[in-house]
Amino acid sequence: MNARLSFPLMPSLLLALAGGALLLQGCSESPEPAKPRQETAQPAAPAPAAEQDAHAHHDTGQAGKLPRSTAPADAKVFFIEPSDGATVSSPLTVRFGLEGMDVVPAGTEKPDSGHHHLLIDLEELPAMDFPLPATEQIVHFGGGQTETTLELPPGEHTLQLVLGDHFHIPHNPPVMSEKITITVQDVE
């Protein structure tokens, strides 16, 4: 009886051993495919190139640069209101003026046209050869708006306008207003 029982156990023991060997093989192979994953993770960092370009404020015509729309040399963007040095109360109306070019919505590709961007309390100008980012301090008027209402805390603030083309990229040369300073009075 004992011998009979032990025979059927043998094949299953062999299978178990074989299975273990297969598992070991599987384990020894698995660390290898992990290597290519590390390699692909490394080149995914175009940031250094973008940083370099951010410091180049002039269109050098180099390959790889984004194409920039041209602007007439006499094009002018300016604030209709408020005026530089004005004391205002918040919320205030800001009206944008543009001469020598047309205001069109973002995405509309048309010579000598663009849409307004309002820079609020921005100390350093953004790169002129890249799409302007959209932040609290860089407000896009991609609908082709020529005025807005701003809520600003009391105190001194600076405002500046930059026109951007259909890709939100400033023109070449950039069409930029003077930076104006306004004082928002404390209403309380």
Ligand SMILES: [Cu+2]
């Ligand atoms: Cu824009």
